[in-house]
Amino acid sequence: MYICSSNFTIIIMKKLYFLLLTLISFSFANAQGLEDFTNSNATSSYADNNFVGNNGITWTYVASRDGNNDTNGSGINLPALMLRRVSDGSKITSSSISGGIGDFSVKLYKGFTGAGDRQVELFVNGVSQGLSTPFDDFNEQTFTVTGINIAGNVVIEIANVTSRQVIIDDISWTGFSTACGITLGTSSYTCNSNTVGDNNDGVTINIPYTGVDAAITAVTTTSAGTVGGDDPSTVSNGTITISGLSEGDAWDINFTGGDCGAISTSGTVPAAECDPIPNTCFDLSAGAELFELVAVTTNTSSNNNGTWSESAGTYSANAYCGGGCTEPVESWLIFGPLDMTGVTDLALAFDAAESFGITDLNVAYTAAYSGCPTGSTWTTAQTISTAGSYSVDLSAATGTDVFVGIQYLDDGTDGYSGWSLSNVALEAFGACPTLGTRPTSTCAVCDVTLGTENYVCLGNTTGAGNDMVTVEIPYAGVEGTITSLSTTSAGTIGGDDPATIADGTITITGLGEGDSWDLTINGGDCDGTTISGTIAATNCDPSFLVINEILADPDATTGDANGDGTVSTSQDEFIELYNIGAADIDLTDYVIADGASDRHVFPAGTILAPNTFITVFGGGTPTGIDFMTQVASTGGLGLNNGGDTVTIRNASGVTAATYTYGSEAGNNQSIAREPDYTGAFVPHLSHTTNPVQFTPGAANDGSTLSNVEFNKANFSIYPNPTNTGVVNIVTTSNEAVNVTVFDLLGKKVITKTLSNNTLNVSSLKSGVYLLNIEQNGASTTKKLVIE
Structure with missing residues (x-):
């Protein structure tokens, strides 16, 4: 074998080159093949692809492009092919070529202008046959290898082994040269059956030959098959066969005797060589139904x-x-819905070409398409990373509403791939799916989000349905495709326009307590967005519930506000409420919430009597606290030391009381109204008349709940505790005494007007109760213990 590279400056037209090669004595004995890239499909972008060249030979290239219009002026007889660099695996490889190879030649040129050696390596049947001489100039180079002399079917490959671009053109070679009288042709396969699947059909190998050579003494194979057919030592221009093989098997034949003893050929039967040709269920490239582009x-x-x-x-x-x-x-790319009933072997076939090799494609299917791909759950059938011909198995897809999709997704951080898919079809060997009515996908996103409505009362009159109300609906965002807002209620829409104003408030005026209302956004991406509600019949009634004291930050040492003997900065948090009205307040299903979430729901039967407290603690066991106490039903109040909003909502969701505090509540003490019930909140240690850390269940100023006149009256409650079934209530006044008894949950258990100072409590179970006493318009509440 001889390898040489030489410089040529003579420009020879491609079509003349092949003719001259056969007429002049170069270094080859007989011209066998030439590839001049006339049929190349390479573009100005690096890509992986293939084309059918001269004599039906398929050439596959990797990370390669066209000849860049010979911008270096090297005299390239275009078209040509540029191999990018070794790190990208740049190369060009032929399909199987019959007749073997004797000598080889290819023209080389410098690609682009960057400095650095260019060099290629030649492989035949995967075995290196040598390297070209490195070069870094703009002259034409010829890389030749002589004496290769490999018989049978061969595969030629040229690879760039440098980090610099090299252009190749006019690949030529001669056939295997020998004195043997036999020339082997291209082998073919005869299938004994046609079964779907790999490696499951019997195959006979057919190797044609021309000529005859009497010196041949034997034709053998190392495969498991049996050699048959014509005898090349006696029969001219015949066919040798190898039987007894299957799909996926390797095979070879070898001659023994005379000048043909060096001749052999081999191959491998493709695993699916004998598979039947599938039915085309839907031609998505040339048929009536194409992919939807979403x-x-x-x-x-x-x-x-x-x-x-x-x-x-x-x-x-x-x-x-x-x-x-x-x-x-x-x-x-979306296609469906497909009824897969009876379908067992559906596949999506296509040819894929890719440039740059960065973005993968995801071929997937779903039986629950939402109308937008991103709102659906997909099952990946195959990820496509490189160019090639594909048949993606979809046999696992079942159902009557199956959609097939191909996703192109990239964040762009490392660039993007360019993909082209052609000859796309859904195929099956058996039954085909049925296509249903195709929907139109939409992935429109409304950029306006409606918030929770708020009712603004235009009056506060006791009674149902007697106050006018404005409904306020806050929203976030803005959406220019909105065309109008509408309501079916009797109200009038006003406020901000979400088509032009970001983060505003829509209003509906002219409504009253008890009215139902709705709002609908029309047009564009938000079309059909609706919100509705009903204003409670007593929404605007005056509220007599007052938040009187809040402890958000119990002192870690002295902050045992619930009196259970254990300091806990979460359990000792509390909210104290007071009824300033003249009637009981049924707190059943009232809610205490802070800025984060609902914290407590009052249980059924919680009745707050006039001029009394109820204190809700974060947890623990409240002990020694006057009036009613409860602990947070969610396990804690979660009050923020640095600022929070406490809201009391009634059973209809209407706000009965609310207060927002700031960092003033984070000083190891409660904040308390001064004066009680009506004044502003102050840090309790700064209270003018009662500077203490906290006063749960008691007036912030330290006074009792009885008024002055009642306090002047001498009274006593005895026995207390009692186990006699009665309790005596004695005052200095002869007026009747009105007595109400509550359990600690706020449930009213006894209501009685006394004229004889004796209250029957025999119906009460053992426990602690609250005893409210009223006489002459004055009242007080005391603790009563039943043993």
């Missing part, structure tokens, strides 16, 4: 904003949006 997220790419497009049955996507651009993009 853009989810676009970018500024000039290629259809980076999303899928279709032209003449080829689907393309390339999100490249310029140097340094890193804009995310997502688009889908």
